[in-house]
Each structure stands twice: as C-alpha cells, then as structure tokens.
Amino acid sequence: MKVAVIGTGYVGLTTAISLAMHGHEVVGIDLVEAKIKMLRQGQSPIYEPGLEEALAAVLQQGVLTFTTDLLEAKESEVLFVCVGTPESADGTADLSYLLASVSEIGTLHRSVPRARTVVIKSTVPVGTGDRVAGLLGDCKSLFVVSNPEFLREGNALVDALKPSRIVIGANHDEAKAVMERLYDGIAAPRVLTTRANAELIKYASNAFLATRISFMNELARLSTVLGTDILTVAHGMGLDSRIGPDFLRAGVGYGGSCFPKDTIALLQLAQEQGVSLNLLDKVRQINRTQPLWFLQLVKNAIPELKGKQIALLGLAFKPDTDDIREAPALAIIEELQRCGASIRAYDPIASSAVQKIFPGVSYCGTPAEACQGAHAALLVTEWKECVQLPWDEIYANMAHPALFDGRNAWPVKEVREAGFHYTGVGRS
Ligand SMILES: NC(=O)c1ccc[n+]([C@@H]2O[C@H](COP(=O)([O-])OP(=O)(O)OC[C@H]3O[C@@H](n4cnc5c(N)ncnc54)[C@H](O)[C@@H]3O)[C@@H](O)[C@H]2O)c1
Incomplete structure (x- = not known):
C-alpha cells in the first residue's frame, strides 16, 4: 500500500521504516528540512539501536522516501499523523502540531480527492479523533482512525516490527478493513474498537x-x-x-x-x-x-x-x-x-x-x-x-x-x- 507518515521523530521515523520493511511504499514527511536532508542521506537524526541500518536498507530498496512537501503524499491511501503532542503550560496536551497537520491534510484532500484513511498515531486526549473527523467532515471518502503507538524508546524498531498489540479505533468498517490490510502479516493481538476507547487505552497504559x-x-x-x-x-x-x-x-x-x-x-x-x-x-x-x-x-x-x-x-x-x-x-x-x-x-x-x-x-x-x-x-x-x-x-x-x-x-x-x-x- 502507499503510505505517508507525517512527522519523522521517534514514532514517525520508526513507523515509516517498519512499514517499509513490511512491504509498503512509504513517504516520510517533516517540517524540518535539516532532518529530511539527513534522512535522505541515510542518517538518523535520533539514536535508536538498529534504526540507521534499517533506514539504509529501505532507502536502498527504494521503498522509503522523504520530503517536506505533503503534496508528495497525494497518492497515499493511508496518512499517519505522528507529530508531537507536548505538554501545554496548563498540563493539557498541546494539539497545535496535530491540528496544523490535519489542516494540511484537509487542503491536500480537497485539491486531490481520493479514498484516504487518516491514522492518528500521536498520543491524544479522548475525543481528538472525533474532533479531527469533524474538521475533515466535508472531505468525502476520508476516514479518521486512532491507532496509538506503544513502542519503547531504546527498543523502538523491535517494538514496531513486533508490537505487543495493535489497537485500532475506527468508527467505520471501511477504515477497519484498510487497517487490517495495512497490518496484514504482523502477528500481534488486535483490539478493534472505537476511536475514544483506543485513545483512552494509550493514556491508561502509560498511567x-x-x-x-x-x-x-x-x-x-x-x-x-x-x-x-x-x-x-x-x-x-x-x-x-x-x-x-x-x-x-x-x-x-x-x-x-x-x-x-x-x-x-x-x-x-x-x-x-x-x-x-x-x-x-x-x-x-x-x-x-x-x-x-x-x-x-x-x-x-x-x-x-x-x-x-x-x-x-x-x-x-x-x-x-x-x-x-x-x-x-x-x-x-x-x-x-x-x-x-x-x-x-x-x-x-x-x-x-x-x-x-x-x-x-x-x-x-x-x-x-x-x-x-x-x-x-x-x-x-x-x-x-x-x-x-x-x-x-x-x-x-x-x-x-x-x-x-x-x-x-x-x-x-x-x-x-x-x-x-x-x-x-x-x-x-
Ligand atoms: N517517543 C515515544 O516513545 C512515543 C511512544 C508512543 C507514542 N508517542 C507519541 O507519539 C507522538 C510523537 O512523538 P515523538 O516522540 O515521535 O515526537 P518527536 O518530537 O520526536 O517528533 C515529532 C516530529 O513531528 C514533526 N512535525 C511537527 N509538526 C509537523 C507537521 N505539521 N508536518 C510534518 N511534521 C511535523 C516535528 O518536526 C518532529 O520531527 C507524540 O504524541 C507522543 O506522545 C511517543
């Protein structure tokens, strides 16, 4: 499948590499040009055991590319959102990066409409998936899924390749089917549930x-x-x-x-x-x-x-x-x-x-x-x-x-x- 991963930090880069290793054609997107430049040259901006070697392999196979331009994701059937959700001054999750990214996805979808699934991998408060679905409500054939990430830094690639579980929060059967296809071949227990349940599973696990x-x-x-x-x-x-x-x-x-x-x-x-x-x-x-x-x-x-x-x-x-x-x-x-x-x-x-x-x-x-x-x-x-x-x-x-x-x-x-x-x- 053609997949875009937005945000190439600890979660996004690991996700992009592991999906490419599982046979998908992946484009990794980030705002930071210096990061994209390094990644194109096969250098990982973060330290994770085994990540740079895996990056070199998928780059050589031509199954992973990097860009700062979301337009290069126009062919992608699945768009992962892996941007940061840091702590705001009042302790709530700062969703500004996520909402900016969603707004860019909306602009892309309206100019190049096609069947797409937007997958929120960032850790977000319960209700965020519904909020994003609302913001993209006018985008036909676009579904929003919550698919929280449980990787552990220091073991990120292994965890992404062999996850403890795959939690898929989707409110539509079409979106569930896309996610099943995407993760086909990865042996891990599945939790197919609502977006809200998936969002709470992530916070509850960390808490x-x-x-x-x-x-x-x-x-x-x-x-x-x-x-x-x-x-x-x-x-x-x-x-x-x-x-x-x-x-x-x-x-x-x-x-x-x-x-x-x-x-x-x-x-x-x-x-x-x-x-x-x-x-x-x-x-x-x-x-x-x-x-x-x-x-x-x-x-x-x-x-x-x-x-x-x-x-x-x-x-x-x-x-x-x-x-x-x-x-x-x-x-x-x-x-x-x-x-x-x-x-x-x-x-x-x-x-x-x-x-x-x-x-x-x-x-x-x-x-x-x-x-x-x-x-x-x-x-x-x-x-x-x-x-x-x-x-x-x-x-x-x-x-x-x-x-x-x-x-x-x-x-x-x-x-x-x-x-x-x-x-x-x-x-x-
Ligand atoms: N780090 C972990 O161990 C871990 C594990 C599970 C879940 N998470 C969650 O995953 C999310 C990402 O975490 P991380 O540690 O990878 O963050 P990070 O800060 O390492 O990476 C985020 C990346 O997103 C990029 N970005 C921001 N806005 C963008 C935009 N509009 N378009 C393209 N790129 C954009 C940033 O430049 C950065 O490279 C967070 O919600 C975090 O809570 C993290």
Missing part, C-alpha cells in the same frame, strides 16, 4: 506503568528505613502471575517524552469531566520528589556538598536513547548545582543535548574520567557502559569511594569488595 514505578519508588523509601531489600521484594512480588515482573524497579523516577506529559494530560482530561484521579496525582507527586529523595541519601553521607565533585553516570532518561526530555538527571544536576557541587558527567550519547541546558557541567569521555577526583559517583541511567566498570581503577582515583546507585544496577558484592561505600535505592 498504569507510571503508577507501578511510583509504587515501587515509594516502597523503596520504606525499604530503606526498614533495612529490607527492594530488589528481593520486587522479585518475590513479580513471580505472582497477577503482578508480573515488569516495571517493578525502584530508582530515581521515570522521565522521557511520554509518562510525565501523558499522566498530566490524563489528569487534566479527567478534571475537565469533573472527575478526580487522586491516585494518578500521587503517582506524579512521588515521581517529582524521587530524584530529591535520592539526593537526600547523598546529602546524608556528604552533608556539605559545596565545593565537592560529584560524578553523574548516565544522563538520558533511560539507556539506549539520546532522549533527555524530562530525564531525572536534569533535576539531579539542578539540585546539585544549587547545593554548590561541581559535576562531572558521562553519557555515551546524550551529553551534547544536556550541555545545551547545563554548560557549567564538565562532560567526560568515559565513566572512569567522570569519577576522577569525585567525592561520590551517582548512577543515574543504567547504560551498560555505566554499569560494567573498572572498579579498582575507579576506587584508586576517586577522592572518596562513595557510590550511589540510582538504578540498583551496580554489582553490590563486587563494589563492596573493591572497598566502596555502596548505597542503592531501597536496598539493605
């Missing part, structure tokens, strides 16, 4: 995952006081098939482009309907305070941070991505700087993005370099480069051998044997 994380983080605070081990507790909990092992890791809090903005957008959506989501409100509050709670562990050990050197290992909001949106590292840097500490940071990919926000941090080429002369080293993102370390060398070069493991990922026995003082999140 629930955020809830699990905040639950474990709050429990880790208790575990720290009790002297119990949150990793063992999580393991014991996760063996219950009703609970399952995923998203039970205590740490420095969740970040990224989705959980923070989607939880506040869901809260705002509920509030507009006169419903209070008290639990979700607490989930966000726990997450906001988690980096500061973690830093309190550091302050307990080093009451005077002024003039001390602190090594931060990992800056991206999670490993295998360059995305720093809402990364806990940002809150940690801000607080450490407020306390007068000087920071030496390492991240294999995300340093240059963080440098634009915090030019006063020293960015180092290796974790060992970041730890040189440090009074404490903090693991903020569990990149494998930040987890498997030459402990004896690091021990010899730190001013004080204190490790604060914000992801419970360092090998406790090994580092203690090397002579470090180790503190994890909720660990005995």
Whole structure:
C-alpha cells in the first residue's frame, strides 16, 4: 500500500521504516528540512539501536522516501499523523502540531480527492479523533482512525516490527478493513474498537506503568528505613502471575517524552469531566520528589556538598536513547548545582543535548574520567557502559569511594569488595 507518515521523530521515523520493511511504499514527511536532508542521506537524526541500518536498507530498496512537501503524499491511501503532542503550560496536551497537520491534510484532500484513511498515531486526549473527523467532515471518502503507538524508546524498531498489540479505533468498517490490510502479516493481538476507547487505552497504559514505578519508588523509601531489600521484594512480588515482573524497579523516577506529559494530560482530561484521579496525582507527586529523595541519601553521607565533585553516570532518561526530555538527571544536576557541587558527567550519547541546558557541567569521555577526583559517583541511567566498570581503577582515583546507585544496577558484592561505600535505592 502507499503510505505517508507525517512527522519523522521517534514514532514517525520508526513507523515509516517498519512499514517499509513490511512491504509498503512509504513517504516520510517533516517540517524540518535539516532532518529530511539527513534522512535522505541515510542518517538518523535520533539514536535508536538498529534504526540507521534499517533506514539504509529501505532507502536502498527504494521503498522509503522523504520530503517536506505533503503534496508528495497525494497518492497515499493511508496518512499517519505522528507529530508531537507536548505538554501545554496548563498540563493539557498541546494539539497545535496535530491540528496544523490535519489542516494540511484537509487542503491536500480537497485539491486531490481520493479514498484516504487518516491514522492518528500521536498520543491524544479522548475525543481528538472525533474532533479531527469533524474538521475533515466535508472531505468525502476520508476516514479518521486512532491507532496509538506503544513502542519503547531504546527498543523502538523491535517494538514496531513486533508490537505487543495493535489497537485500532475506527468508527467505520471501511477504515477497519484498510487497517487490517495495512497490518496484514504482523502477528500481534488486535483490539478493534472505537476511536475514544483506543485513545483512552494509550493514556491508561502509560498511567498504569507510571503508577507501578511510583509504587515501587515509594516502597523503596520504606525499604530503606526498614533495612529490607527492594530488589528481593520486587522479585518475590513479580513471580505472582497477577503482578508480573515488569516495571517493578525502584530508582530515581521515570522521565522521557511520554509518562510525565501523558499522566498530566490524563489528569487534566479527567478534571475537565469533573472527575478526580487522586491516585494518578500521587503517582506524579512521588515521581517529582524521587530524584530529591535520592539526593537526600547523598546529602546524608556528604552533608556539605559545596565545593565537592560529584560524578553523574548516565544522563538520558533511560539507556539506549539520546532522549533527555524530562530525564531525572536534569533535576539531579539542578539540585546539585544549587547545593554548590561541581559535576562531572558521562553519557555515551546524550551529553551534547544536556550541555545545551547545563554548560557549567564538565562532560567526560568515559565513566572512569567522570569519577576522577569525585567525592561520590551517582548512577543515574543504567547504560551498560555505566554499569560494567573498572572498579579498582575507579576506587584508586576517586577522592572518596562513595557510590550511589540510582538504578540498583551496580554489582553490590563486587563494589563492596573493591572497598566502596555502596548505597542503592531501597536496598539493605
Ligand atoms: N517517543 C515515544 O516513545 C512515543 C511512544 C508512543 C507514542 N508517542 C507519541 O507519539 C507522538 C510523537 O512523538 P515523538 O516522540 O515521535 O515526537 P518527536 O518530537 O520526536 O517528533 C515529532 C516530529 O513531528 C514533526 N512535525 C511537527 N509538526 C509537523 C507537521 N505539521 N508536518 C510534518 N511534521 C511535523 C516535528 O518536526 C518532529 O520531527 C507524540 O504524541 C507522543 O506522545 C511517543
């Protein structure tokens, strides 16, 4: 099928490549010329494992092209909308990019009418699909579908090629049939439902995952006081098939482009309907305070941070991505700087993005370099480069051998044997 993907960020680019790999003829469209130029040359503007190799393959096969001109999508039977829906000042989802894109689709359709399905992949509040359908109401043979995306950054291509489920919110049988044809050959459970249900499935999924994380983080605070081990507790909990092992890791809090903005957008959506989501409100509050709670562990050990050197290992909001949106590292840097500490940071990919926000941090080429002369080293993102370390060398070069493991990922026995003082999140 001929498919257009509007917006070539984390979701759009991955979607475009995976659809091309599944045999569709895809055109990727973005406003940003520099991005399109890079993509045409086979360079990915974002870091995702395997993405650039896959991009090169589909470009070579001629099944994926890129443009800034929506007119090049005039032949496309399916148009995916994958533009950003960031948080507005009041916490609601900012739909301005989405509505601008929809308006451009309307203009295209009115000048070149043909059967088309507009698929909203961006995460949008319940009712947005109906609103878009209303805006395009005069466009004959045009259907609007909600098809939320569940990919995880750092694993995006694998998730797009083998999704956990395909949720299709369509209010017309014709549109459902188009989507079935599009995803034919992809083995994944289907949820065929209304647009509104599909929209809520996305928000509910992210809110629930955020809830699990905040639950474990709050429990880790208790575990720290009790002297119990949150990793063992999580393991014991996760063996219950009703609970399952995923998203039970205590740490420095969740970040990224989705959980923070989607939880506040869901809260705002509920509030507009006169419903209070008290639990979700607490989930966000726990997450906001988690980096500061973690830093309190550091302050307990080093009451005077002024003039001390602190090594931060990992800056991206999670490993295998360059995305720093809402990364806990940002809150940690801000607080450490407020306390007068000087920071030496390492991240294999995300340093240059963080440098634009915090030019006063020293960015180092290796974790060992970041730890040189440090009074404490903090693991903020569990990149494998930040987890498997030459402990004896690091021990010899730190001013004080204190490790604060914000992801419970360092090998406790090994580092203690090397002579470090180790503190994890909720660990005995
Ligand atoms: N990143 C994730 O892990 C993820 C996962 C699932 C869902 N989502 C949702 O998917 C959507 C996109 O997220 P993202 O992380 O890919 O965003 P992003 O910011 O990485 O990419 C959005 C892209 O859209 C482009 N764009 C904006 N307006 C445009 C227009 N009118 N025409 C063409 N291009 C336009 C931007 O230039 C940008 O390249 C959001 O709603 C997000 O919540 C994201």
